[in-house]
Amino acid sequence: MNRNAFAVLLIASLPLSGCGGGGTDPTPTTTTTSAPAVSRADISVEVLGFAAVGSGQGNLFAIGLRMTERAGLGANINFIRLEVFRATGEFEERQEIGANDLIQQTGSNRLEARATRELNPVVFTFGATIKKGRTLQVTVGFTDDRGNRIDIVGRFVFS
Numbered sequence: 001m002n003r004n005a006f007a008v009l010l011i012a013s014l015p016l017s018g019c020g021g022g023g024t025d026p027t028p029t030t031t032t033t034s035a036p037a038v039s040r041a042d043i044s045v046e047v048l049g050f051a052a053v054g055s056g057q058g059n060l061f062a063i064g065l066r067m068t069e070r071a072g073l074g075a076n077i078n079f080i081r082l083e084v085f086r087a088t089g090e091f092e093e094r095q096e097i098g099a100n101d102l103i104q105q106t107g108s109n110r111l112e113a114r115a116t117r118e119l120n121p122v123v124f125t126f127g128a129t130i131k132k133g134r135t136l137q138v139t140v141g142f143t144d145d146r147g148n149r150i151d152i153v154g155r156f157v158f159s
Contacts, residue, residue, distance in 0.1 A: 038071045038072050038073045038146075039146065039148075040071065040073065040144060040146065040148045040150070041069050041071055041073040041074070041075045041113075041142065041144035041145070041146075041148065041150060042069065042070045042071035042073075043067060043068065043069050043070075043075060043111065043142055043144075043150055043152060044067070044068050044070075044152070045065055045066070045067050045138070045140045045152040045154060046065065046066040046067075046068075047063060047064070047065060047138060047154060047156065048064035048065060048066055048118065048120060049063070049064040049120070049121075050062070050063050050064075050136065050156075051121070052126075052129070052130045054129075055125075057125060058125045058126055058127050059125070059126045059127070059128065059129055059130075060123055060124070060125055060126075061082060061095075061123070061124045061125075061126050061130075061136075062121035062122070062123050062124075063080075063082065063121060063122050063124075063138065064118065064119065064120035064121050064122075065080070065118070065119045065120070065122065065138075065140065066116060066117070066118045067111050067116070067117050067118075067119070067140065068115070068116045068117075069111050069112070069113055069114060069115055069116075070114065071113075071114075072113045072114050073113050073144050073145050073146060074110065074111060074112045074113040074115075074144065074145050075110075075111045075142040075143060075144040075145065075150065076099065076109050076110055076111075076142065076143050077099060077102055077109040077110070077111060077140060077141070077142055078098065078099055078109075078141040078142060078143055078149075079096050079097065079098050079099070079102075079139075079140070079141045080096065080097050080102065080119075080122055080138070080139070080140050080141075081094060081095070081096040081137075081138070081139040081140075081141070082094070082095050082096075082124050082126075082136060082137070082138055083136070083137040083139070084126065084128040084130075084134060084135070084136055084137075085134060085135040085136075085137065086133075086134060087131070087132070087133030087134055087135075089135075092128050092134075093126055093127060093128040095124040095125065095126055097122065097124065102119075102122070105122060105123065106119055106122070111142065113145075130158050131158065132158055132159060133157065133158065133159075134157070134158050135155055135156070135157050135158075136155070136156055136158070137153065137154070137155045138153070138154045138155075139151055139152070139153045139154075140152045
C-alpha cells in the first residue's frame with residue numbers, strides 16, 4: 001500500500017473509532033447558559049437644558065431630561081422634583097410632579113428596559129427666581145419592575 005492510500009484509509013477510519021460495539025452515535029449534549037437575572041434597573045438621568053420664564057402666576061421652570069436604562073429592567077417614573085437653594089446653600093423652594101402629572105404632560109411615566117427616553121420639557125411653576133449662585137437640584141424617583149426604589153439626584157449651579 002502506498003503512502004497516500006494509507007493516509008486516506010487512516011483519515012476515513014477516524015470517525016469510526018470510539019463508536020463502540022452498538023454502532024449508534026452518542027447524542028451530543030447541549031449546554032445552555034442563561035444570562036444572570038438582573039436584580040435592579042441601572043438608570044442614568046442627564047439634564048438636557050433648563051429655561052425660566054416669568055409669568056403672572058410665578059416663574060415657569062422648564063427642564064429637559066434624558067433617562068437611560070442599561071440593565072434590562074424597565075421602570076416607572078414616580079416623580080420629578082426640582083428644588084432651589086440660595087447661593088448660601090439655604091433651601092428656598094421645592095416643586096414636584098407625580099406620575100399622573102407626568103402622564104398628563106408627556107403621555108407616559110414609563111422607562112422601558114434598555115431604552116432611552118427624553119422628556120423635553122417638563123414644566124414646573126415656582127415663586128423663586130433663578131439668580132447667579134443659586135443651585136437647582138433635580139431628583140427623579142423610579143420604581144423598577146422588581147420593586148426597587150431608585151432616586152437619581154443631580155445638582156447644578158447658575159453662573
